[in-house]
Amino acid sequence: MKQEKKKIFQEYAAARGLKSTRQRDIILDSFLSTDRHLSIEELYLQLREKHPGIGYATVYRTLKLFAESGIAREIHFGDGQTRYEHQAEGEHHDHLVCTRCGAIVEFENEAIEKLQDEIAAGYGFLIKNHKLELYGLCAKCRK
Amino acid sequence: MKQEKKKIFQEYAAARGLKSTRQRDIILDSFLSTDRHLSIEELYLQLREKHPGIGYATVYRTLKLFAESGIAREIHFGDGQTRYEHQAEGEHHDHLVCTRCGAIVEFENEAIEKLQDEIAAGYGFLIKNHKLELYGLCAKCRK
DNA sequence: GGGTATATTGAAAGTCACTTTCAACTAGCG
DNA sequence: CGCTAGTTGAAAGTGACTTTCAATATACCC
Ligand SMILES: [Mn+2]
Ligand SMILES: [Mn+2]
Ligand SMILES: [Zn+2]
Ligand SMILES: [Zn+2]
Numbered sequence: 001m002k003q004e005k006k007k008i009f010q011e012y013a014a015a016r017g018l019k020s021t022r023q024r025d026i027i028l029d030s031f032l033s034t035d036r037h038l039s040i041e042e043l044y045l046q047l048r049e050k051h052p053g054i055g056y057a058t059v060y061r062t063l064k065l066f067a068e069s070g071i072a073r074e075i076h077f078g079d080g081q082t083r084y085e086h087q088a089e090g091e092h093h094d095h096l097v098c099t100r101c102g103a104i105v106e107f108e109n110e111a112i113e114k115l116q117d118e119i120a121a122g123y124g125f126l127i128k129n130h131k132l133e134l135y136g137l138c139a140k141c142r143k
Numbered sequence: 144m145k146q147e148k149k150k151i152f153q154e155y156a157a158a159r160g161l162k163s164t165r166q167r168d169i170i171l172d173s174f175l176s177t178d179r180h181l182s183i184e185e186l187y188l189q190l191r192e193k194h195p196g197i198g199y200a201t202v203y204r205t206l207k208l209f210a211e212s213g214i215a216r217e218i219h220f221g222d223g224q225t226r227y228e229h230q231a232e233g234e235h236h237d238h239l240v241c242t243r244c245g246a247i248v249e250f251e252n253e254a255i256e257k258l259q260d261e262i263a264a265g266y267g268f269l270i271k272n273h274k275l276e277l278y279g280l281c282a283k284c285r286k
Numbered sequence: 287g288g289g290t291a292t293a294t295t296g297a298a299a300g301t302c303a304c305t306t307t308c309a310a311c312t313a314g315c316g
Numbered sequence: 317c318g319c320t321a322g323t324t325g326a327a328a329g330t331g332a333c334t335t336t337c338a339a340t341a342t343a344c345c346c
Binding site for chain 1: 219221241242248250252254255258259262263267268269270271272273275276277278279280282285
């Protein structure tokens with residue numbers, strides 16, 4: 001899974017004439033080793049602890065490349081920061097977001113996806129992508 | 144409908160000790176007279192044609208007040224701008240957004256809302272609000 | 287291995303959409 | 317009217333990117 005994404009990115013990089021660098025390797029490993037939905041800044045601060053030399057701009061540019069290569073997806077939870085999560089070809093999920101502690105749960109629901117298609121068809125729209133986020137309190141925080 | 148929202152805002156303003164000003168009246172009328180999903184900047188530019196004196200900050204602050212009073216809802220379509228739309232107590236709808244021409248269609252779907260509740264319940268979440276947006280090409284643009 | 291042509295990097299400057307500050311205005315009340 | 321508290325618009329401030337650019341690092345060709 002993780003190795004697979006690594007390979008996908010390397011192939012993407014090769015096809016685009018991108019070079020393999022120490023920074024990209026570090027950022028890729030770091031990104032793939034967490035399942036949290038990290039913002040650019042969060043990943044940058046985390047990286048800096050072990051690799052003080054890496055700059056914010058490099059993290060920013062590299063995450064963008066990950067998204068272009070298909071191994072990452074950019075997400076916005078309305079807190080003003082851009083986040084990135086792992087993305088796999090042909091897979092899709094939506095999110096439950098706890099507005100108190102920031103916990104995030106991913107879910108898939110075929111029935112909703114189907115209803116979305118029906119709605120779009122009803123208005124003649126050709127849907128390219130969508131966003132479904134449920135905001136509230138997680139089980140812990142609502143106690 | 145329009146008069147009703149006007150009244151709701153006036154009562155909200157009175158309850159908060161807010162004063163009635165020429166600017167607020169103008170912005171309120173302007174906001175209520177369009178059904179488009181205008182950004183702060185768009186409404187500001189539109190207003191300036193007939194009322195050159197009004198400042199961006201005033202439009203910004205006033206739209207925020209509308210949202211607080213319950214007659215408006217803030218929306219984000221991912222283009223980096225904050226938009227406001229009419230909002231009525233107890234009503235809710237989601238959006239279809241054309242990524243080419245910017246057209247927006249509002250829709251309601253009880254079945255989806257219900258499935259969302261079930262998903263949330265399944266994870267123990269208490270949902271406060273949600274966001275469902277379908278992005279793609281409208282009937283005209285897909286031709 | 288060295289020599290080059292390209293790509294990459296990090297720091298700093300720039301951008302954009304707000305958001306706040308503040309001195310000059312009003313409303314609203316007595 | 318005379319005050320007092322709320323408003324306004326211009327300008328300055330913020331925050332999260334986003335771009336620029338000189339210094340480096342790679343990948344490829346002898
Ligand atoms: Mn979905
Ligand atoms: Mn909805
Ligand atoms: Zn929580
Ligand atoms: Zn369209």
